[in-house]
Amino acid sequence: MKGAVSIALAAASCLSMIAALFMVFVYAPTEAEQGIVQRIFYFHLPCAWVAFLSFGIVAVAGALYLWLGHRIWDDLSYAAAELGMLFCTLVLVTGSIWAKPIWGTWWTWDSRLTTTFILWLLYGGYLLLRAFGEDNQEIARYAAVLGIIGVLDVPVIIISVRLWRTIHPAVLLTRQGEHGLQDPRMVAALLVSLGAFTLVFVWLLWLRLSTLRLRARIGGLRKELALLEVAGAGARR
Amino acid sequence: MLEGFGPIVRKDLRLELRSGESTVALLSLSTLILVVMVLVFGPGGARRAEVAAGALWLALIFAGTMGSTRALVAERETGCIRALLLSPVEPGTIYAAKLSVAMIFMAEAGAGVLLILVLFFNLEFGRALLSLIPVFLLGILGLAALCTLLATVSGRVRGGAMLLPVLVVPLFIPALIAGSKASAAVLSGQPLGSVITWIKLLCAFDVLFVAAGYLLFEHVILED
Amino acid sequence: MDHLSYLFAAYSIIFVLIGLYVVFVSRRQTRLEREVTRLEGELRRFEQAQTPPEQHRSGI
Numbered sequence: 001m002k003g004a005v006s007i008a009l010a011a012a013s014c015l016s017m018i019a020a021l022f023m024v025f026v027y028a029p030t031e032a033e034q035g036i037v038q039r040i041f042y043f044h045l046p047c048a049w050v051a052f053l054s055f056g057i058v059a060v061a062g063a064l065y066l067w068l069g070h071r072i073w074d075d076l077s078y079a080a081a082e083l084g085m086l087f088c089t090l091v092l093v094t095g096s097i098w099a100k101p102i103w104g105t106w107w108t109w110d111s112r113l114t115t116t117f118i119l120w121l122l123y124g125g126y127l128l129l130r131a132f133g134e135d136n137q138e139i140a141r142y143a144a145v146l147g148i149i150g151v152l153d154v155p156v157i158i159i160s161v162r163l164w165r166t167i168h169p170a171v172l173l174t175r176q177g178e179h180g181l182q183d184p185r186m187v188a189a190l191l192v193s194l195g196a197f198t199l200v201f202v203w204l205l206w207l208r209l210s211t212l213r214l215r216a217r218i219g220g221l222r223k224e225l226a227l228l229e230v231a232g233a234g235a236r237r
Numbered sequence: 238m239l240e241g242f243g244p245i246v247r248k249d250l251r252l253e254l255r256s257g258e259s260t261v262a263l264l265s266l267s268t269l270i271l272v273v274m275v276l277v278f279g280p281g282g283a284r285r286a287e288v289a290a291g292a293l294w295l296a297l298i299f300a301g302t303m304g305s306t307r308a309l310v311a312e313r314e315t316g317c318i319r320a321l322l323l324s325p326v327e328p329g330t331i332y333a334a335k336l337s338v339a340m341i342f343m344a345e346a347g348a349g350v351l352l353i354l355v356l357f358f359n360l361e362f363g364r365a366l367l368s369l370i371p372v373f374l375l376g377i378l379g380l381a382a383l384c385t386l387l388a389t390v391s392g393r394v395r396g397g398a399m400l401l402p403v404l405v406v407p408l409f410i411p412a413l414i415a416g417s418k419a420s421a422a423v424l425s426g427q428p429l430g431s432v433i434t435w436i437k438l439l440c441a442f443d444v445l446f447v448a449a450g451y452l453l454f455e456h457v458i459l460e461d
Numbered sequence: 462m463d464h465l466s467y468l469f470a471a472y473s474i475i476f477v478l479i480g481l482y483v484v485f486v487s488r489r490q491t492r493l494e495r496e497v498t499r500l501e502g503e504l505r506r507f508e509q510a511q512t513p514p515e516q517h518r519s520g521i
Contacts, residue, residue: 037464040471047475066456086482090475097471101464121407128403133394141456142390146404149386149449153408156442160411163434164418200479207486214493221500228507 006210009203016196020189028189040098042189046197047090048116053201054084055119058126059151062144074140075212077147079205081126087201088120111158111165118157122150135219241326245334250341263304263346267296268353275357286425289358294417296350297377298409301343302402305384306391313392318458328455332385336450339381347373360424368429369420375439376416379446383408386450389457412442 024042031038057080065073095113096106107113126146133139253259274292312318321331351369355362383405390404391397406413419435429436 035464037467039468043472043475066453086478090478093474093478094471097467097474101467118407118410125400125404125407128400129390129394132396132400138393138460141459142393145386145453145457148453149383149408149446152445152449153411156411156438156445160414160438163438164414204479204482204486207483207490211486211490211493214490214497218493218496218500221497221504225500225504225507228504232507232510 006203006206009199009206013196013200013203016192016199020193020196023189023192028186029183031186034102037098037101040094042186042193043197044091044094044098045190046194047087047094049194050197050201051084051087051091051116051119053198054080054087054205055123055151055154058084058123058147062147065140065144066148071140071216072213074144075209075216076205077144078130079208079212081123081130081147082208083201083204085120085123085127086204088116088123091116092120109165111162114161114165115158118161119154122153126150135215240330241324242330242334242337245321245326245331246337249334249338253342259304259342260345263300263342264349266303267300267346267350270296270299271350271353271357285358285360287421289354289360289424290417290420292358293347293350293354293373293420294376294413297343297347297380298406298413299402300346300350301339301377301380301384302405303398304342304346305339305381305388306398306401319460322458322460328458329451331458332451332454336381336385336447339385340378343377343381344374347377365424365426368423371429372416372419372423372432372436372439375436375443376412378443379412379439380405380409382443382446382450386446386454386457412439415439415442 024039030036058077061073061077100106129143271292278288387401387404390400394400415435415438419432422432
């Protein structure tokens with residue numbers, strides 16, 4: 001049953017990804033101003049969408065964990081944080097690759113770039129906590145709190161970074177072409193890749209979640225075994 | 238609701254009065270950071286106010302995170318946290334008390350840092366320094382709110398004391414931007430009214446995280 | 462680098478990173494599955510070892 005879901009999700013993600021690639025490279029016309037590099041955008045924006053979605057899941061699942069106390073919520077927020085980190089990295093990397101030919105630089109402290117980068121740092125901290133911490137309830141609760149205040153921080157970060165950029169001497173290069181999807185075929189390509197990325201995200205989330213469920217199972221088995229050993233030792237004595 | 242607040246604060250302050258450990262640690266660390274900043278950027282120059290503001294906030298962030306870790310490690314070693322949890326005091330009240338204590342330590346260290354800052358960077362004692370005080374207090378309130386909430390990591394995770402700044406600094410970035418921009422403007426002689434946007438942002442940040450800390454503290458302080 | 466190589470780089474990085482992540486997760490999955498079967502086997506052996514003395518006791 002579990003295996004079937006996983007295979008179905010994998011197949012659906014692969015098919016939709018192929019469809020998205022077709023839409024992006026064959027169906028959508030080349031943008032006039034930026035040329036072929038603009039096609040990066042069709043995968044760049046879905047990555048950003050998935051990254052934000054998973055950070056939302058981290059906070060909501062964290063809150064549910066604190067409220068209901070069931071382990072599945074903790075596993076879900078952990079899995080979502082890892083995927084958020086993966087897609088946030090992809091956003092930053094593809095953004096940089098796009099910025100180099102268009103803006104002439106890999107990185108500028110543009111407000112959106114800066115905000116994304118701060119988010120990346122936040123969730124880097126979250127994952128470090130998970131990596132250093134053991135698999136227990138104390139760490140799970142702490143991580144839930146961290147996820148919640150991380151998401152609370154996001155609007156404040158966005159406002160502060162925007163103010164910081166407008167008060168500073170502004171960058172000469174502004175983002176052009178992002179909203180310039182003049183052709184309906186471009187919009188269609190974007191929508192298809194958004195769908196494809198969402199599917200890939202669900203698939204990866206499912207995969208990661210099932211490894212985390214196994215981890216929980218192993219913890220339970222170990223505990224049971226240890227109890228039996230103690231009981232056995234007591235009985236022998 | 239705030240029963241037990243007074244005794245906790247008094248106890249922590251009395252301990253500090255006896256040993257003076259936190260004050261010494263915070264002041265020496267922040268002085269060193271200031272010295273490094275002066276050596277790297279030079280004391281004079283056109284951007285003096287900005288460098289001074291940057292030095293102030295850098296010193297505060299690191300001294301603040303280190304200080305709150307230290308305070309908490311001592312609490313755990315003496316079993317004080319467990320005793321507090323057994324007492325009928327509410328977790329939110331413990332948070333408020335710990336936040337106030339952290340705030341007092343940081344303000345105290347900050348006063349020292351400001352004094353050194355004026356001397357090192359050749360600033361004037363005067364109106365500019367006075368208008369820096371509200372900005373400064375709002376900034377450390379936000380920092381103390383975050384540090385008090387998150388400091389329990391140091392006892393729970395290997396290398397947790399190292400991890401605390403990694404968790405706190407990204408969260409603190411909005412207040413850091415607002416605080417350092419406002420401080421730089423004020424130190425370069427502009428009136429407090431010109432930085433009202435930044436002050437509003439700092440207030441919003443403080444309200445948000447003090448409320449979040451008050452509500453969420455019970456989840457980080459519970460032990461299994 | 463011309464624009465085509467930027468495009469190529471961006472798309473290949475996306476697929477390489479996602480692919481690496483899938484490989485990393487499924488390797489962890491197989492390792493954990495092996496661990497689960499090992500633990501379950503151990504548990505069963507333990508239970509089998511426990512039962513005889515009890516039968517013995519009930520026999521008296």
